Amino acid sequence: AARWDRERQLLVDSNPGEMFSAMPIIHFIPKANYVPPPELYHAPTYKTSTRAGMLSTTGISTNYVIAVFLPSDHPPDFWVLKGVALL
Numbered sequence: 001a002a003r004w005d006r007e008r009q010l011l012v013d014s015n016p017g018e019m020f021s022a023m024p025i026i027h028f029i030p031k032a033n034y035v036p037p038p039e040l041y042h043a044p045t046y047k048t049s050t051r052a053g054m055l056s057t058t059g060i061s062t063n064y065v066i067a068v069f070l071p072s073d074h075p076p077d078f079w080v081l082k083g084v085a086l087l
Contacts, residue, residue, distance in 0.1 A: 011072040040069040
């Protein structure tokens with residue numbers, strides 16, 4: 001589990017016993033040909049917490065929405081191993 005540190009503006013480990021944590025509102029600004037820095041965590045965003053859905057013709061679950069690039073004080077692999085995602 002993880003949480004958003006509002007003071008430091010980055011993804012950090014969750015508090016003990018905390019399963020879910022609210023994220024601030026995210027305002028998306030589209031950019032052509034954007035390449036995110038490799039140190040950002042590509043947090044998958046899902047419609048529901050079950051992370052299940054039919055595979056579409058693209059091979060991506062219909063429950064998946066978008067990846068949100070988040071800064072962190074840990075490498076991205078740390079969050080992947082923890083299964084951190086946005087709902």
